[in-house]
Amino acid sequence: MNDMGSTGRGNADAAFWEKARAHLVRYGGDFAPFIAERAQGSFMWDADGRRILDFCSGQMSAIIGHSHPEIVEVVRRTVGELDHLYSTILSRPVVDLAALLAELAPGKLERVLLLSTGGESNEAAIRMAKVASRHHEIVGLSRSWHGVTGGAASATYSSSRRGHGPAQAGSFVLPAPDPYRSRFINADGTYDWQAELDFGFELVDRQSSGELAACIAEPILSSGGVLVPPDGYMAALAAKCRERGMMLIFDEAQTGLGRTGHLFACEHDGVVPDFLTLSKTLGAGLPLSAVLTTSQIEEACYERGFIFYTTHASDPLPAAVGLKVLEIVIRDQLTERARSLGAYLRDGLRSLQQRHECIGDVRGRARASSSA
Numbered sequence: 001m002n003d004m005g006s007t008g009r010g011n012a013d014a015a016f017w018e019k020a021r022a023h024l025v026r027y028g029g030d031f032a033p034f035i036a037e038r039a040q041g042s043f044m045w046d047a048d049g050r051r052i053l054d055f056c057s058g059q060m061s062a063i064i065g066h067s068h069p070e071i072v073e074v075v076r077r078t079v080g081e082l083d084h085l086y087s088t089i090l091s092r093p094v095v096d097l098a099a100l101l102a103e104l105a106p107g108k109l110e111r112v113l114l115l116s117t118g119g120e121s122n123e124a125a126i127r128m129a130k131v132a133s134r135h136h137e138i139v140g141l142s143r144s145w146h147g148v149t150g151g152a153a154s155a156t157y158s159s160s161r162r163g164h165g166p167a168q169a170g171s172f173v174l175p176a177p178d179p180y181r182s183r184f185i186n187a188d189g190t191y192d193w194q195a196e197l198d199f200g201f202e203l204v205d206r207q208s209s210g211e212l213a214a215c216i217a218e219p220i221l222s223s224g225g226v227l228v229p230p231d232g233y234m235a236a237l238a239a240k241c242r243e244r245g246m247m248l249i250f251d252e253a254q255t256g257l258g259r260t261g262h263l264f265a266c267e268h269d270g271v272v273p274d275f276l277t278l279s280k281t282l283g284a285g286l287p288l289s290a291v292l293t294t295s296q297i298e299e300a301c302y303e304r305g306f307i308f309y310t311t312h313a314s315d316p317l318p319a320a321v322g323l324k325v326l327e328i329v330i331r332d333q334l335t336e337r338a339r340s341l342g343a344y345l346r347d348g349l350r351s352l353q354q355r356h357e358c359i360g361d362v363r364g365r366a367r368a369s370s371s372a
């Protein structure tokens, strides 16, 4: 490709922008002001020939880089052999990926539903929790992002609640744990997350009509500002759920598959949820998501006629990609790499913070060389 993209007009290509303005729905504010021509590894190239470090890893998903050669090979081969099937027809990549996820996941999360997007996986987990508990009230954290479909959007509080009518009945919010400038402060100035959690559940209990089904949480709240819950918080949250007979859903869309220095971020907390959802990183940029749950919950849902029938449930092509992603993450020890690079980044950011007063907070989970 030449330096000015395929048309030679570069990012300023008026015809391109005119067509985009005329024909695209703006679904998330404004579009980035350049034309992406290709992406490889950690970089994108725009139509002016600029190489841009993709600090977003696509939409926070490309954990093994763009167009990883082994993924390209799997896609090429699988699309030519077994691309898409009727949703109740099974294939080997689907069953193999489900079995591998069950083997790798904490606890006994041994039943797996393979879908396409993160919102869909949370929608399915919420729906299963409602069916299995025979209740409908769902609690979410105030800086959460779980997706834009009905149930997932009703439990999303960091953004996008305005303009499309009421959320699902029985949607309650807990304050997200955020030590930075918290209102819940001990006499010694430390963050009193337990008081905040107790207060949150007091409000939930007062609003509930006795139908609490589940609480959904990200082990590290990602789009809401990379909030790392204090050690002990998730265990305390799980205990609050248990006391009320609620199920716990962990959404590991952004934290799953090694990113936080554990294969699953909830391993850091030593808490096994009733549902674990994976998306973004599982397909490393291709549309693949999963709901993991226990046999007991799956059996209860099946007996009660649980339906979550989508066109791309159990599709072989993305499942084959997911298998390869897991193989690479494990083989190349990317979890360990994330742990050491995370500590390196954090130490560097902390030293910048020492020098620049305008940096109020440095967040993230890193343990290797810095104190957590």
Ligand SMILES: Cc1ncc(COP(=O)(O)O)c(C=O)c1O
Binding pocket: 116, 117, 118, 119, 120, 122, 145, 146, 147, 148, 218, 222, 223, 251, 252, 253, 254, 279, 280
């Ligand atoms: C934690 C989390 N869950 C769910 C989603 C929704 O995923 P999707 O956009 O694939 O529906 C996101 C998207 O940013 C997310 O960050």
